[in-house]
Amino acid sequence: MTPSLHLWLIPALPLLGAAINGFFGRRFSRQAVSGVALTFAGAAFLMALYVAARFSSLELPYTEFLAHWIRSGSGPHMFVAEFEFYLDQLTLVMLLVVTGVGFLIHIYSVGYMWEEGGFYRFFAYLNLFMFFMLTLVLAGNYLQMFIGWEGVGLASYLLIGFWFTKDSAASAGKKAFIVNRIGDFGFLIALFLLIKHFGSLNFGQVFTSISQKPGESTGFGLLTSIGLLLMVGAAGKSAQIPLYVWLPDAMEGPTPVSALIHAATMVTAGVYMVARSHVIFDRAPNALTVVAIIGTLTALFAATIGIAQTDIKKVLAYSTVSQLGYMFMACGVAAYSAGIFHLMTHAFFKGLLFLGAGSVIHAVGGEQDMRKMGGLRQYIPITFITMSVATFAIAGIWPFAGFFSKDEILARAYQANPAYWFIGVTTAFITSFYMFRLWYMTFWGDYRGRDSAGHGHADPHGHQGHGDPHESPMVMLVPLMILAVLSFTGGWVGIGGRFEHFLAPVFGEGASTGATEALSHGTEIILVTISLSAAVLGWILAYQLYLKRPELPQKIADMLGGLYQAVVHKYYIDEIYATLFVKPLVDGSTRILWHGVDQGVIDAAVNDAADGARHVSDAARHMQSGNLRSYAGWVAAGGAVVIAYMIWMGVR
């Protein structure tokens, strides 16, 4: 019997930090607030390391019971949910990524947010987010996972709208939360179906019951429905088509928030959930196909939008959506370990890209428009080097981290269906293009920002009359450097299939559709060469357009005319949603629910009741006329009634 790991400490420590900072932080000094936040975030990370150290001696999957929660009903249909934790290899990977990258971002935020108001609030929210994310990752049943799921949505809302006095930030926060909720609706229905048909939400029980059922090869049976509904939830949380619209708007939040929540951790919750539910998806191939298609299409779609964006954070936002598409594509072809591998490397390089972007924005005094940057590599060399590492990683250049994870996905996609692979390679080409575009526009050429005073729009981070761009303080640079090392080496755990082997007990790889025979070595070499060439091609194209002959992009844009406009305006998706969904909803709500129901029925009922009472009393008050004779009249009449009643009673 293994002694308890006290897994509950891992989420509880950040919660404690959030409580301390939230309730008392207003009176603390900045040093105290950051101290508290870093201590508890760091403690969570240390606990995760401790768990990793004890990992080999554990019997997996390791479950830990914390407390009783729900006991509903009785007898054979009793529904029980407990507060419990579930630990296996998948959990461990997520745990290390979340606590590790989270801790680095906490450190970075101390420097980035030093000048901001509401310092304590930021760190309280950040710690709160860690608590919910860790609850999600460590959950032992779907209901607890849902708590974490909703909670990270809440934390995201709070952090996106951190500068809540700004209209755009407040709206972005609302948009994120509401679109998330649409996905959560699907998730909830999936949970209800699980409860109804399997009587429990506990991972162990549910997966055991499901694995005893046969697979559904055709049509839309129960498991397919559950899978599709879970995918709806994942699409909301992980910004896939059609619920991705909140992620670009979420860039209104501070950059460390974008790094932590919208790159490394929260948006990956959807991928984690799909991977965790692989038992369901393995038996519902139609659902899995839908997952793959959504992932692939999103990857391509978002990448195309990314090439025309001028705000450095928006490029990275669409890039995140696109890379998440890759992860879902991987899960969709039952290559779950590849998806998780990419999740891990993506956390490293995307987190680094966002933190680096924050450093760049800090350097140029708040400007986020890349057209006003350029030539920054002389001013901020360390940021330049680290961001270059990240750019190479995301483009998938060997031997950086992205290469290994992306290639793993592409190889498995090819095995499933060459169409996925083709779109994936095209997307890789586009990814490489826009990332190097960003790289060139930001760091190479001449600095174009000297004339503009550099007041940033979304990130009010500048000072007046900034002068030359300057490097960020060490507290911001050290996390960048650590993440750069991870972006460089992080992929090497995948060599020789070691990562896949590590996760194999979770996924039982090979028991799913297709992909039973390994690719021949020759095919693999060809695939790798093609994808590498695509990446390099993108690089060269970016070099040509943005360094060599910078007047070309404008000419191409003019040539493409309407098509280019559509891409710049994100294919007008936000406008379409507004007309199709938002406006009718708001109008209907105003007319039907507000005027019709609230004012017409509820208010009217209350007001009319009051009016009615008034009218009745108005009529009745004539009885109290102050006139003796009318009183006597009433008494006589009343007396007659009473006498009549008594006689009637006596007669009966």
Add this chain to the structure above:
Amino acid sequence: MVPISYYLILSGILFACGVIGFLIKRNIITIFMSIELMLNGVNLSFVAFAAQWGHLSGQIFVFFVMVVAAAETAVGLAIIIAVFRTRETLNVDQVNLLKL
């Protein structure tokens, strides 16, 4: 030999006259007199029933009713005098300070 119902009818007529007088009349003293008329009507039926059942307590009760009526008349008229002093009128419709 007079059937008892005759006495009761007479009593009822007197009582009804009293109530109607109370409702119709405007002079407060007249109203008071209607009350006395009501009491008298009731007294008659008490005595009639006493005779029917052979119980003298009916007559005793009449005695007490008269005493009470006398006391009530005294106090009531005193009140009327007090009201007359302040309101200068005996018209009951004008004693309506309780009107809303």
Add this chain to the structure above:
Amino acid sequence: MLHLVLFLVFAAICVAGAVNLLVQKHPISSALSLVVVMASLAVEYLLLGAEFVAAVQVIVYAGAVMVLFVFVIMLLNAGEEETTKGSRVALVLGVPGALAGGLLVAWVLIRHSGDTALSLGALPGYPKTIGWLLFHEFLLPFEVTSILVLIAILGAVFLAAKPETPPAPTGRKG
């Protein structure tokens, strides 16, 4: 026979007096009609044999209470009744209500009393017997009524007393 005739005559006088009370405009006329009613009622009591009650009726009711009424009417110099628009309710609701109530009660009483006929002087109420009852069975009510009368006297004196006028200020102090 004589009983019936006497009853009807004095009943007629009684009702005439009661109706006259309603009809007359001047309160003094109504007061005098009431005296007539009381007197005829005294005769009715006598017909039933209640001699003591009849005597008390004449002495107390007709002799004292009505005298009091007449005194007050004279004192307040009550004039003819003005016709003021008073209360519609009293007429519309009250009168029919009173009539209905009265009729109902009368009907019930008559139905339940059967056809018992009372003879002349049916229940003799000698002063001696009444006195005996008053001081034995009904002693408590008797004593309580004496206190009631005392209270009434006090109340009447207090309520009707002339309000005290403050003494006229004299020329010198002290």
